[in-house]
Amino acid sequence: MKKIIITLVLIFLLLIIFTRISFGYDSSYVWSSSDFDIIETNSSIGSSKEIENNNSLNLESGSAILIEQSTGQILYSHNIHEKLRPASVTKVMSILLIMEQIDNGSISYSDAISCSETARSMGGSQIWLDTTETLTVDEMLKAICVVSANDCVVAMAEHIAGSEEAFVQMMNDKAKELSMNDTTFKNCHGIDEDGHVTSAYDIALMSRELLSKHPNITKYTTIWMDSLRDGKSQLVNTNKLIRTYKGITGLKTGSTSLALYNLSASATRDDLSLIAVIMKAPSTKVRFAEAQKLLDYGFSKFSFKSFGNKNDIIQSVSINKGVVNNVDAILEDTCGTLIEKGKESQISQSISINDKISAPIKKGDKIGEVSFSLNDNTLSTVNLVASQNVDKISIFTMSKRIIYSWIDLLRT
Secondary structure (H helix, E strand, C coil), X not given: CHHHHHHHHHHHHHHHHHHHHHHCCCCCCEEECXXXXXXXXXXXXXXXXXXXXXXXXXXXCCEEEEEECCCCEEEEEECCCCCEXXXXXXXXXXHHHHHHHHHCCCCCCCCEEECCHHHXXXXXXCCCCCCCCEEEHHHHHHHHHHHCXXXXXXXXXXXXXXXXXXXXXXXXXXXXXXXXXXXXXXXXCCCCCCCCEECHHHHHHHHHHHHHHCHHHHHHHCCCEEEECCCCEEEECCCCHHHHCXXXXXXXXXXXXXXXXXXXXXXEECCEEEEEEEEEECCHHHHHHHHHHHHHHHHHHXXXXXXXXXXXXXXXXXXXXXXXXXXXXXXXCCEEEEEECCCHHHCEEEEEECCCCECCECCCCEEEEEEEEECCEXXXXXXXXXXXXXXXXXXXXXXXXXXXXXXXXXXX
């Protein structure tokens, strides 16, 4: 009698499962909290909608820009598209290409780099390389980032591309890729040359690319004092903010008699990373003071609000016709946004789950979105994806489940 009852129960369960497979069900809902506000006047770097030049900080420099690193939003601008001589800030692009070669495995930090006669005779800022010596890539980067060594950057260019001319072509190709439309590179070091120009906007673009894609560069750009050649060659950073500014991460100075004084300065405080570019400052003192003024302005006015990290679980989502009934919806990417200080608590979150989510689904499949808004303005939208594979239930998996259930019941 007991076996008959168990069999009837299992048949009833089987009918329920078949009904679920035949008809399924939908899962769709939206959750939201209170309203909130964010920066509405700023635009992402690289977009056509930019904030107007106003120079409300009364800068003496010919051109300036302040951006937030992760989003690229422009926080301050002054003549940002004026084509000017960059001097050694040119090396931001050279360093970017060197770091790309390291990160893709084409070269390594320990590779020995020789010095050609061309590199040796560069002049300007240098460490007086000799054609009989070699330095490692690590040592070359240290010399380029700390003392802006022209001989070292040319040696690296020749090693990577075969000639400086070929490397400069790589620089211009990368500039085009980054939409640096104000830029034409004629050399890899920044010594004045007719037609060798860029803008504060474009310097911000390449600085952001370097810091975002190759954060290890700050190992070099934050060095204040160091040495090479077993302590025989002393290095002191040309960027004086390294010693005086809280949170400084770099990045590169440049000056010539024609370019005057330029600087790309980067700093991070409380998860907010800023890049300030100064061009054509009348003196080195003004260059550093106005870069600091821009950074102070950004840190005093804005904060970075993190919404979550990649793979954070947002909620559990029901799945139709699956071998399991639910799957975790996780963030596809880390997300956050720049926001005016004091408005962090006013952010609203809205979760939207796709209709008719049915198995099979694969890990990483999009199953919804989460959006963050302020005063009805969307700040950030991130995909919600499945945390695991979910196979579709079949006669085989269903029968297997019933058999296991039957065996368990018979054992009791």
